[in-house]
Amino acid sequence: MNQYFEMGGYAFYVWSSVGLALIVFAWNVVAPALQRRSLLQQMAAATDEGGELENMQ
């Protein structure tokens, strides 16, 4: 088992690559969801005030 995680001496390179990939995968799932939540909140706030939202990115 331990020998498996050692990756024939390449553990650092292989597992860092896998770790970075998991970070990028997770970011691609989470970031659009966060963006949507803040967008909906801003839009709801703007309609409550009857105002217009400017400079919204």
Added chain:
Amino acid sequence: MWTWFHRLASPPSFYQFSEIVSPWVLLSALGLLGYGLFAGLWMAPPDYQQGDAFRIIYVHVPAAALSLSLYTGMAVAGIIALIWRMKLAESAIAALAPVGASFTALALLTGMLWGKPMWGAWWKWDARLTSELVLLFLYLGIIGLNSAFVDRRAAARACALLAIVGAVNVPIVKYSVDWWNSLHQASTILKFGKPTITPEMGIPLYISLAGSYLLAGYAVLRRMQNELLLRERRANWVSKLLSEQKQP
């Protein structure tokens, strides 16, 4: 068929369509990625030359393939946006850029992590590596340009133009290993003729490729939805959606 396509291209229908489709896209992406990575990291035999270091292929190749595919998609969306002023194509440009940039960065970083033990250097100013770095800068340029405009339509037109001009870099990245004497190895699977990889190593790679493409597709759909919400915030369908959300 044509009317169906036409209706789907309207922002509210596309929004609804993505709302239904994207959870399934995400689910299949995670399933395929989970299996592909497990099979690649655990079950595939070590390479006869590179040992276990070759396993980086299972994250590096999908990321690199996506970096080019997403850019090509963005340039095509740019052409459609410039010629037909189609709203969906305009929002696709804005949605594709950050997803593409993330996978380009991943391709470069995993490439460095693969290059160090195999070539003895993190980085070389080699044709493949340099053109991939240029690709990252193109993506970042488009993201920056997009956020520099308040008017979404003007932003989309400017980004479309940059995306189309930058598309000359795509074939350079793809064929750099054939055109120049590159340190980077030539493609093992994405080429004409028989793949030079054994099925035990190849099948997990195809599965993680499919999973990565679906995951990127999910992110693009979700980002397009956001872009449409922002652009159409004064339209009836968006206010309806907002009022529906307020009453739980």
